[in-house]
Every structure is written in C-alpha cells, then in structure tokens.
Amino acid sequence: MTRPPDEATIEQIAEKARSRYQTAEEMVTSAIREAVLAGVYQPGERLPQEQLGAALGVSRIPVRAALRQLEAEGLVVLEPHRGATVRVLEAADIDEIYQLRILLETFMIRSVISLVTAEEIDELESIAADLDHLDEGPGWLALRERFYERLYAFAKRPLTAELIGKLRADVGRYWLGLRLVDHEAGGHGVIVEAIRKRDPEAAEAWLTEHLTEVSSELQRRVAERNPQ
Amino acid sequence: MTRPPDEATIEQIAEKARSRYQTAEEMVTSAIREAVLAGVYQPGERLPQEQLGAALGVSRIPVRAALRQLEAEGLVVLEPHRGATVRVLEAADIDEIYQLRILLETFMIRSVISLVTAEEIDELESIAADLDHLDEGPGWLALRERFYERLYAFAKRPLTAELIGKLRADVGRYWLGLRLVDHEAGGHGVIVEAIRKRDPEAAEAWLTEHLTEVSSELQRRVAERNPQ
DNA sequence: TGGATTCAGATTGTATCCAATATACAAGAG
DNA sequence: CTCTTGTATATTGGATACAATCTGAATCCA
Numbered sequence: 001m002t003r004p005p006d007e008a009t010i011e012q013i014a015e016k017a018r019s020r021y022q023t024a025e026e027m028v029t030s031a032i033r034e035a036v037l038a039g040v041y042q043p044g045e046r047l048p049q050e051q052l053g054a055a056l057g058v059s060r061i062p063v064r065a066a067l068r069q070l071e072a073e074g075l076v077v078l079e080p081h082r083g084a085t086v087r088v089l090e091a092a093d094i095d096e097i098y099q100l101r102i103l104l105e106t107f108m109i110r111s112v113i114s115l116v117t118a119e120e121i122d123e124l125e126s127i128a129a130d131l132d133h134l135d136e137g138p139g140w141l142a143l144r145e146r147f148y149e150r151l152y153a154f155a156k157r158p159l160t161a162e163l164i165g166k167l168r169a170d171v172g173r174y175w176l177g178l179r180l181v182d183h184e185a186g187g188h189g190v191i192v193e194a195i196r197k198r199d200p201e202a203a204e205a206w207l208t209e210h211l212t213e214v215s216s217e218l219q220r221r222v223a224e225r226n227p228q
Numbered sequence: 229m230t231r232p233p234d235e236a237t238i239e240q241i242a243e244k245a246r247s248r249y250q251t252a253e254e255m256v257t258s259a260i261r262e263a264v265l266a267g268v269y270q271p272g273e274r275l276p277q278e279q280l281g282a283a284l285g286v287s288r289i290p291v292r293a294a295l296r297q298l299e300a301e302g303l304v305v306l307e308p309h310r311g312a313t314v315r316v317l318e319a320a321d322i323d324e325i326y327q328l329r330i331l332l333e334t335f336m337i338r339s340v341i342s343l344v345t346a347e348e349i350d351e352l353e354s355i356a357a358d359l360d361h362l363d364e365g366p367g368w369l370a371l372r373e374r375f376y377e378r379l380y381a382f383a384k385r386p387l388t389a390e391l392i393g394k395l396r397a398d399v400g401r402y403w404l405g406l407r408l409v410d411h412e413a414g415g416h417g418v419i420v421e422a423i424r425k426r427d428p429e430a431a432e433a434w435l436t437e438h439l440t441e442v443s444s445e446l447q448r449r450v451a452e453r454n455p456q
Numbered sequence: 457t458g459g460a461t462t463c464a465g466a467t468t469g470t471a472t473c474c475a476a477t478a479t480a481c482a483a484g485a486g
Numbered sequence: 487c488t489c490t491t492g493t494a495t496a497t498t499g500g501a502t503a504c505a506a507t508c509t510g511a512a513t514c515c516a
Binding site: 022025064069073093100157160 | 250251289292293296297301308309321324325327331335386387388391
C-alpha cells in the first residue's frame with residue numbers, strides 16, 4: 001500500500017469540509033454568538049429573526065433554534081411574542097457572575113494541581129510564554145482562551161469546565177475595549193509557576209486577585225454607563 | 229428495562245399544563261420536562277418529535293424548540309440528524325454534579341445566614357415542620373422543592389440560585405424510588421436551627437453530609453444498573 | 457387636554473410541505 | 487461466512503405560508 005507521502009489524507013480533507021458546519025442551526029448559532037461577543041449587537045438591542053435570517057441566507061427556523069440555544073448560554077433573552085434581545089448585565093449581575101467564577105475556578109485549580117502532569121505543565125508554560133510576547137488583539141484573546149481551556153481540561157471535571165466557559169462567555173462581551181490587566185501585570189507565568197510548585201494557595205490567590213480586579217473594572221464601567 | 233411505578237402519561241401531564249402557558253412552546257417544554265423528571269422517558273430513551281407532537285396536539289416545530297431548551301437545561305441530548313434522547317448520567321457525572329452542588333450550596337448558605345431575617349427563618353421553620361409530619365409522595369417532594377427555593381432566595385444571588393436549581397433538576401430524575409434519607413433522619417429542622425443560630429459551619433456540615441450521602445447512593449444505583 | 461380605543465404594520469408563533477440525512481435490511485462480492 | 491454496497495424507510499432539518507400577538511400612532515370621546 002503506497003501512499004503519497006505529504007499529501008492530505010481523506011480524514012484531513014473531511015475535517016476541513018466538516019469545519020463548515022453540518023447544519024444551518026450550528027452555523028447560525030455560531031455566527032450570532034460571535035456577533036454578540038464582538039459587540040455588533042449591543043446589550044439590550046433587539047435581534048429580529050427576519051433580519052438575522054436574511055443576513056445569513058437562511059429562513060427564520062434555524063434562527064429561532066439558534067436564539068433558543070444562545071438564551072440557554074445566557075447571551076440573549078427571549079420573551080414570548082416579543083422576540084430576542086441581547087442580555088443586559090447590571091453591575092450586580094457582573095458581581096455575582098465573578099463571585100461564582102472565583103468559587104468555581106479556585107475549586108478547579110486545586111483539582112488541576114493534584115492531577116496535572118509535568119508535560120502538561122510544560123504545555124501551559126509554552127502558551128503563557130507566547131501570551132507574554134504577543135501583542136493584544138484577536139489572536140491574543142484566542143490564545144488566552146486556549147490557555148484556560150487547556151488548564152481546566154486537566155482537572156477532569158468536564159461539566160464544571162463547561163460551566164466556567166459559559167460564565168466567561170456571559171461577561172466576555174463587556175470586555176470590549178478593556179485594557180487587559182493581566183497582560184500588563186506580566187501575566188499567566190505566575191499561575192503556571194504556582195502549578196509547577198503544586199502550591200494551591202498561590203494559584204487561588206492569583207486567580208482571586210485577577211478576577212476581582214476585572215470584576216471591579218467591569219462593574220465600574222457598567223455603572224457609569226447606566227448612571228442611577 | 230422496567231418502567232417506573234407511576235401511572236403518568238405524557239398526555240396527562242400535557243392536560244395539566246395546557247391552560248397555564250401562553251405559547252405552545254412553553255407548554256410543550258414544561259410537559260416534556262415533567263415527563264422526563266417523572267421517569268415516563270428513561271435515560272437513553274429516544275424522544276421522537278413526531279410522537280411527542282402528536283401526543284401533545286401540536287406540530288413538530290414547538291417540540292423542536294422545547295427539546296433545544298431542555299438540552300440547555302441538561303435533561304436531553306441533541307445530535308444533528310439523529311434526534312433527541314434523554315441524557316444518561318454516569319456515576320462520574322453524578323459525582324461531579326454533587327460536588328458542584330456542595331460547593332455552590334455551602335457558599336449560598338453563608339449568604340443566606342448573613343442576610344436572612346427572623347421572619348424569614350420562621351417561614352422556613354414552618355415548611356420544615358410540615359415536611360416532618362407529612363408522608364412521602366408528590367406533595368412532599370413539591371414542598372421540599374419549595375423549602376429550598378425559599379431558602380436560597382434569601383441569599384440574594386438569583387443567578388446562583390437558578391444554577392443550583394438546574395443542577396438539582398439534572399439529577400432529580402435519578403431519585404425515582406430512592407428512599408428519602410433526610411426524611412428518615414428527622415430532616416430539615418436541623419439546618420433551620422443552624423440558620424437561626426447563625427452558625428454557618430453547622431449548616432455547611434449538614435448540607436455536605438446530606439448531599440454526599442445522596443450522591444453515594446445514586447452513584448451506587450447507577451453503577452449496579454450499568455455494570456462494567 | 458388627556459386618556460382610552462382602534463386599527464394598521466411589523467414581528468413572532470405554528471402548521472404544512474419538501475429536502476437531507478441516518479438507520480435497517482437485503483443483496484452481492486471476495 | 488464476512489464485509490461491503492445498494493436501497494427502502496423513518497426521522498430530522500429547513501423553507502414557505504398563514505395565524506396570533508405586539509407596537510405605535512392616529513382617532514375618538516369625555
């Protein structure tokens with residue numbers, strides 16, 4: 001069985017073809033999610049089904065399914081006969097979400113520290129290093145996303161990891177234009193170091209401080225945008 | 229696969245729900261949810277859209293919307309072009325969910341203790357007393373639901389309370405036929421007492437012990453039903 | 457004036473129909 | 487006999503069409 005050495009395999013071709021989504025629902029869900037996270041639609045803004053469908057080249061049926069899913073993720077709010085709007089987070093919501101994240105993520109980091117292998121720590125360190133000498137931008141944010149995704153995967157708690165991801169997405173769209181505190185602060189090397197030393201207190205402290213700082217900043221910005 | 233000893237059909241559940249909801253989507257969502265929680269559909273069982281729609285007197289469109297929502301709640305699993313099945317929880321899933329509940333509920337009880345008023349404690353005590361001299365059954369379960377709903381409402385953390393509710397629903401359908409441990413143990417008066425004394429350690433300890441016990445029991449039952 | 461009301465337009469909710477995909481089973485090749 | 491391949495059937499995905507509901511502005515009446 002001879003095989004062309006450096007040509008693409010059928011699996012690779014198939015994967016590329018499959019990366020364009022299987023169903024319209026998936027494509028539409030992903031598109032609307034990205035649009036909301038990118039700030040194309042602002043908090044409180046309406047999301048008319050007809051318009052979204054026209055923009056994406058589908059009917060309202062897959063749009064409705066997508067909106068239901070995004071409602072579950074906490075990004076939009078659906079009201080009967082009144083349609084969907086981008087969910088508005090008040091300062092109290094942001095406060096609560098970040099308190100939840102602190103609780104969950106400090107819990108998770110303990111699992112990570114007790115389960116992660118040396119090779120996996122190397123992988124984290126490599127990503128952290130890239131983060132440190134890359135400039136801010138979409139690529140940086142994607143890499144940061146990957147860092148935490150890998151980090152929490154090592155905890156072997158898939159449901160908890162998924163939950164944390166949802167909470168992060170909920171507040172993600174309020175990050176727009178926020179100066180990335182941890183980037184300036186020298187960043188993710190700190191927590192990788194704590195993990196390598198198997199020091200849960202240090203890791204928890206870093207996470208708590210970091211999340212608290214971001215939470216305060218976001219709450220301040222929301223409060224000054226909606227002055228009572 | 230024996231069906232659980234309850235006489236409920238999806239039609240009967242639908243009849244009860246029909247008047248309460250504005251749209252068919254809401255009614256169908258509620259009906260399927262209750263049917264799954266009541267064990268009418270067992271874990272792993274398929275949920276054909278056509279059959280559900282026929283049973284509930286609607287087309288497949290609202291059924292599909294309902295299934296999407298229930299997927300978000302964690303009760304069913306949707307796969308493209310393959311339809312919906314009742315989500316199957318392995319022992320590891322139950323373990324993780326209960327660990328999450330312990331983390332979240334012990335966190336919540338501290339908020340409750342620092343915010344709850346004397347009158348609110350009286351209300352809880354009244355419900356707990358009713359729970360103690362009522363017999364097990366649907367009414368008892370509903371009252372128990374109400375106890376925790378009220379309890380966690382006092383924490384002023386609506387998102388966290390909602391999350392706990394979802395996690396409880398996720399595992400709720402595995403309770404079928406489980407002897408109610410806390411009921412035998414004399415029950416909810418203990419935690420009310422701890423709240424009245426503003427003793428978070430005692431409240432946390434009771435919650436942790438109770439949840440751990442139920443978790444072990446459920447995991448044991450799941451494991452012996454699906455022997456490796 | 458001001459409040460309720462009515463009536464159009466816009467938007468969402470649902471049913472029906474058709475297309476796309478998966479599943480099960482039969483038939484054929486090796 | 488086993489594995490593949492073709493085909494029929496069932497089920498899901500999606501588009502169109504129509505019904506129900508909301509919104510807002512003009513109108514009516516006190």
